[in-house]
Amino acid sequence: MKPDPGILLQRRIKNRLMTGLFLLALLVSLGVLASILWKLTLDGIGYFTPAVFLKSTPAPGTAGGLFNAIVGSIMLVACAILFAVPIGVLAGTYLAEYGRHSRLGQVVRFCNDILLSAPSIIIGLFIYTIMVMPSGHFSGWAGSLSLCIIALPVIVRTTEDMLRLVPDTLREAAIAVGCPYWRMIVSIGWKAALPGILTGILLALARVSGETAPLLFTSLNNQFSSFSMNGPIASLPVVIFQFAMSPYRDWQHLAWAGAFLITVTVLSLSILSRHLFSAGKGT
Amino acid sequence: MPDNVATSLESALSSALPAQAVAATRRAVRAASGTRFEPVFGFLSRAAAFLLVAAMVSIFILLTYESLPAFRKFGLSFITGSSWNPVSDMFGALPSIAGTLITSLIAIVFGAPLALGVALFLSELCPFRLRQIITTTVELLAAVPSIIYGMWGLFVLVPLMAKNIQPALIGWLGPLPYVGSLFEGPPFGIGILTAGLILSIMVLPFIASVSLQAFATVPVALREAAYGTGASVWEVCRRIILPYTRNGVIGAIMLGLGRALGETMAVTFVIGNAHRLHASIFAPGTTISASLANEFTEAFGSMYQSSLLALGLILFVITFIVLIITRTLLHSINRKLPL
Numbered sequence: 082m083k084p085d086p087g088i089l090l091q092r093r094i095k096n097r098l099m100t101g102l103f104l105l106a107l108l109v110s111l112g113v114l115a116s117i118l119w120k121l122t123l124d125g126i127g128y129f130t131p132a133v134f135l136k137s138t139p140a141p142g143t144a145g146g147l148f149n150a151i152v153g154s155i156m157l158v159a160c161a162i163l164f165a166v167p168i169g170v171l172a173g174t175y176l177a178e179y180g181r182h183s184r185l186g187q188v189v190r191f192c193n194d195i196l197l198s199a200p201s202i203i204i205g206l207f208i209y210t211i212m213v214m215p216s217g218h219f220s221g222w223a224g225s226l227s228l229c230i231i232a233l234p235v236i237v238r239t240t241e242d243m244l245r246l247v248p249d250t251l252r253e254a255a256i257a258v259g260c261p262y263w264r265m266i267v268s269i270g271w272k273a274a275l276p277g278i279l280t281g282i283l284l285a286l287a288r289v290s291g292e293t294a295p296l297l298f299t300s301l302n303n304q305f306s307s308f309s310m311n312g313p314i315a316s317l318p319v320v321i322f323q324f325a326m327s328p329y330r331d332w333q334h335l336a337w338a339g340a341f342l343i344t345v346t347v348l349s350l351s352i353l354s355r356h357l358f359s360a361g362k363g364t
Numbered sequence: 365m366p367d368n369v370a371t372s373l374e375s376a377l378s379s380a381l382p383a384q385a386v387a388a389t390r391r392a393v394r395a396a397s398g399t400r401f402e403p404v405f406g407f408l409s410r411a412a413a414f415l416l417v418a419a420m421v422s423i424f425i426l427l428t429y430e431s432l433p434a435f436r437k438f439g440l441s442f443i444t445g446s447s448w449n450p451v452s453d454m455f456g457a458l459p460s461i462a463g464t465l466i467t468s469l470i471a472i473v474f475g476a477p478l479a480l481g482v483a484l485f486l487s488e489l490c491p492f493r494l495r496q497i498i499t500t501t502v503e504l505l506a507a508v509p510s511i512i513y514g515m516w517g518l519f520v521l522v523p524l525m526a527k528n529i530q531p532a533l534i535g536w537l538g539p540l541p542y543v544g545s546l547f548e549g550p551p552f553g554i555g556i557l558t559a560g561l562i563l564s565i566m567v568l569p570f571i572a573s574v575s576l577q578a579f580a581t582v583p584v585a586l587r588e589a590a591y592g593t594g595a596s597v598w599e600v601c602r603r604i605i606l607p608y609t610r611n612g613v614i615g616a617i618m619l620g621l622g623r624a625l626g627e628t629m630a631v632t633f634v635i636g637n638a639h640r641l642h643a644s645i646f647a648p649g650t651t652i653s654a655s656l657a658n659e660f661t662e663a664f665g666s667m668y669q670s671s672l673l674a675l676g677l678i679l680f681v682i683t684f685i686v687l688i689i690t691r692t693l694l695h696s697i698n699r700k701l702p703l
Contacts, residue, residue, distance in 0.1 A: 096596035100489060106481025107498070110572075113565050114505050117516045124519075171412035179409060189413045191691075192420035194701050198619075198687050199423070199680065200626025202653050206660075206676045207423045210430050230419060237416065238700075261398050263405035291509025294628035294653070298660050318511050322629065325515050336515070344512050351507040355500065 118344075125341025128334040133342075137306045138320055141329040147320060147339050149306040154317040156308065157221060157300060158290055161228035166282055169233045170271075173240025173278075178266055190241075197234035204230050205295030213299060221310035224300025231292060232285035239281025243274035276357055283354035291347045293318035317343055423680070431674030433667060442674060448639035448655075450663070455671035457652075459639045461678060463556065464651040467631060468624035470560025471567050475624075476617050478564065479571035484601050486572075487579040499576070506569035514633030517562040518554075522634055525561075526553030530646055548644040554636045557645040562630050567620035570702065574619055578612025578697055579605055615693030619701065622686040626679065628653035652679040 132146040139145025172189065180186030208227040213219055247270050255265040271278070301313040302323060308314065317339055324336035434442055438455060445456020486499060530551030537547040582605050590600045606613065636648025637658050650658075652675045663669045687701075694701060 092596055092599070096598040099598040099601070100485075103481045103485035103489060106478045107485050107502075110478060110482055110502060110505065110565070110568055111498075114501065114508075116520060117508060117512065120516055120520055121512070168412045168415060171409040172416055175409035175413040179406060180413065185413070189416055192417045194691060195420050195684065195687060196416065197701060198622050198626075198683065198690075200628065200653060200683055202626070202628045202656050203423065203427075203676055203680050203683075206656065206673060207426060209660075210426045210673070211422070233416065233419075242700075261402050263402050264398050266405070287507060291511065293509070293511045294657060297657055301661065318509065318629075321511055321515070322632075325511075325518065326633070340512055340515055343509060347509055348504060348507055351504065352500075 121337070121341050121344055124334075124337040128338040129341060130338075133335070133338050138304050138315060138324075138335070139331065140304075141327070141332060144331070145335070147317065147335060147342075149303070149308075150315040150317045150320040150339065151342075152306075152308060153221070153300075153303070153315040154290070156310065157225045157228060157296070157314065157316055158286065160222075160225040160310070161232055161289055162282065162286055164225075164229045165232040165236055165285060169236025169281075169285075170240050170278060172233075173237045174244060174266060174270070176237065176241040177244035178262075178270065193234045193237050196230065197238065200294075201227075201231055201292055202294040202297075205297060205299055208295065208299045219299065219301040219313040221300050221312065221314035224296045224314065224316065225310065227295035227299045228289040228292060231295065232289050235285040235288055236278075236281045239284065240274070240278050243277025243281070244270050246277070247273045280354045280358040283350055283357065287347050287350035287354065290350065291318060291343055293322055297322075427673060427677040427680060431670055431677045433670040434674040437667065438671075442671070443678070446641050450659075450665070450668050453665065453667050455667070457671075457675055457678060459641050460650050460652045460655050460675055462641060463635070463649040464625055464653070464679065464682070466556055466645070466649075467560045467563055467635070467651055468621055470557060470645070471563030471624040472617060472621055473564075474561060475564030475567045475620055476571055479568045479616075479620070480575060480613070482568070482572045483575040483579060484605070486576055487605070488597050488601060499573075502572055503569050505565065506573075510566065510627060510629040511633075513562055513566055513630035517558065517630060517634045521558060521562065522553035524553075525558050526551050530557075534646070545643045546645055549642075549646050551646060552636070552648060554634050554648055555646050556635065556642075556649045559631045559635045559649075559651070560645075562634060563624045563627055566627060566630060567623050570623055571616045571620040574616035574694070574702055575609070575613050578609040578616065581612070581697055582608050609697070611693045612697040615690050615697070618686055618690040618693060622683050622690060625686065626653060626683050628657050632657045652676070 130146075132144065133148075134146060134151065135148055136144070136146035137149040138147060172193075176186055176189060176193075180189065204227050208223050208230070212223040212226065251269050251273070252265055255269050256262070260268075296316050296319050300316060300319070302319045303313045303315045321336045321339045321343070324332035324339070327333065434455060438445065442455065442457055443461065444458055445454075446458040447454050447456050448459060449455070482502060486495060486502075490498060530553065533547050534549075534551060538544050586604055586608065587600060590604045595603065631651050632654040635650055635654050637650050637654055638648040639650055639655070640647070642649065655675060656672055660669075660672050663672050691701060
């Protein structure tokens with residue numbers, strides 16, 4: 082029996098139409114990314130002068146840069162990562178090694194998933210209630226701690242996943258020659274999973290570097306060059322937010338320069354972590 | 365005889381060395397290989413894991429505790445009330461909650477088909493060589509900080525909406541009966557629809573990447589059998605891939621929904637921060653997260669602050685529920701939540 086040519090034609094047209102729509106969807110999403118990068122380069126690079134790195138945030142109408150915001154951001158992010166790495170790696174180790182099948186392990190994994198996808202502004206609120214409210218003032222430490230809580234679940238998850246990839250026979254071999262459990266974890270597990278764990282740390286770094294919402298009411302902002310972690314401290318994302326929403330031209334220009342800087346940093350970190358991961362998987 | 369040699373050696377040794385020395389040597393050997401450190405290491409890793417649980421539980425408890433004054437004063441009308449007036453200390457969260465839900469709904473309505481289109485293209489049509497590079501590029505959309513989306517929205521999308529898209533939509537759809545009121549009002553450019561559109565771009569990479577992982581679980585035999593009987597690409601997608609990966613795809617969409625609900629900075633830039641309920645999706649509105657970002661640092665008065673914290677609690681509970689659904693759906697295809 083021959084198929085009805087009408088139906089065949091109909092099916093072919095439908096197929097063309099739908100696959101065309103798939104391609105269109107792809108072009109739209111790539112187009113938006115291109116538009117974002119284009120706008121950033123166009124508006125950012127023109128104001129990207131040495132002054133951006135050398136001078137502090139100005140009053141409206143005067144010349145200035147983003148020096149204090151850049152240093153503030155580096156301090157906040159560095160402290161957050163310094164605290165998050167040991168806690169995150171240890172917790173991930175617990176999930177992969179000690180608590181792999183235990184009830185507590187499941188509870189920890191669940192909490193980690195919640196923290197991973199909790200809105201970052203909620204983390205900011207939480208830190209506000211435990212640190213800013215009792216002490217009565219905004220502080221860099223509060224901002225750093227909220228970034229730390231956002232970085233933690235990323236590190237925990239990658240550490241656990243990477244340790245799980247280490248074959249159990251390696252573990253058994255180490256135990257069989259009389260190696261204590263912790264030694265086995267450090268010299269076999271961590272060593273084998275190192276590229277993966279580093280990937281997680283870089284991912285966490287990329288994630289918190291552009292984070293704005295939790296800083297709004299923890300580290301707040303500071304228009305002066307103050308680098309005390311005990312007081313309000315300027316950070317790049319918050320300054321960008323303030324300047325971009327302002328009606329002043331100079332401030333908006335600085336916001337674009339800052340936006341360019343932060344996007345380049347975050348995207349390179351994210352590409353670097355991907356590269357590291359694929360290199361780690363190869364070995 | 366080796367056995368005899370060993371026992372005789374041991375007896376010779378133990379007779380040569382006092383028992384204390386033997387014990388001391390044993391201790392030294394054990395210390396050198398680090399058996400003693402074992403409980404310390406185990407404790408440290410348990411403590412770190414426990415910190416996560418403590419953080420998560422205390423977020424919940426503290427937010428609840430701090431929002432008690434607002435709930436005590438307004439009761440259920442906190443959720444159903446629509447006036448938000450810091451001057452008279454009257455707070456109703458309905459405009460924020462509605463704004464959060466509507467912008468997220470718009471994000472899914474536009475973002476999910478786009479993301480599925482991208483994922484199906486990558487899984488069925490894309491030339492093998494381009495596949496990795498396009499996947500990475502699409503995932504870069506997820507790495508762009510949300511504040512950058514906000515700026516792009518404010519300086520690129522808003523003018524476009526105000527000049528071209530909204531006037532056209534008002535002209536075409538405004539006069540229609542029933543749905544016309546959705547598209548009323550002056551074309552500000554900012555507002556609910558613009559926020560929803562930015563969110564749809566932001567959730568796209570998450571939905572696409574999880575769906576793509578789900579599509580990879582479709583057995584090759586099933587797919588090839590369909591192609592073998594003469595099915596077109598679209599028919600394979602529609603009849604084989606999507607039905608087979610239904611849970612995964614719904615999980616991916618729920619994941620995107622969770623992201624959209626909690627997104628703050630991008631929305632804050634373009635939503636207009638107006639605590640008003642309006643039928644039109646062109647009208648300025650607000651979401652829970654935008655209200656928090658705009659008002660929290662300036663919230664003087666304990667009732668104002670408590671009401672904002674209560675908003676935060678409501679958002680946390682909503683995303684919590686969405687997350688549990690996502691987790692269950694993704695668990696059924698053996699996928700974890702993506703980072």
